[in-house]
Amino acid sequence: MPLANHPSQVHQEDAIDTAPLTISQLASLPVTVDLMTAAKVLGIGRTKAYELARHGAFPCLVIRVGDLYRVSTSDLLRMLGVSGAEIHPPPTAA
Numbered sequence: 743m744p745l746a747n748h749p750s751q752v753h754q755e756d757a758i759d760t761a762p763l764t765i766s767q768l769a770s771l772p773v774t775v776d777l778m779t780a781a782k783v784l785g786i787g788r789t790k791a792y793e794l795a796r797h798g799a800f801p802c803l804v805i806r807v808g809d810l811y812r813v814s815t816s817d818l819l820r821m822l823g824v825s826g827a828e829i830h831p832p833p834t835a836a
Contacts, residue, residue: 768824771815774805780813783822 763783771779777800781791784801794800795811803817 765824768819773815774812775815775818777804777811777813780818783818 762785768783777791777795778788780800780802781788786794791800792811795804795806798804800813802821803814805812805814
């Protein structure tokens with residue numbers, strides 16, 4: 743069997759990025775994010791995130807749109823204790 747078809751080979755696009763988000767990455771998030779982005783921010787795995795969302799127990803506001811789960815970014819940041827000043831600091835005097 744060629745190595746490219748070997749089931750144990752993990753392709754870069756299949757790997758889940760588990761690196762924590764930086765403050766600048768948090769600042770660039772849209773108004774709502776998908777459930778997996780919110781789960782990544784919180785350090786929650788996929789299975790647990792969907793289980794919590796299905797039971798209405800996800801730790802911040804989840805909006806259900808058909809089969810999609812969207813999470814309010816402002817609620818996510820508030821839950822993390824990240825203030826607007828940390829994300830968008832006031833300009834400094836020159």
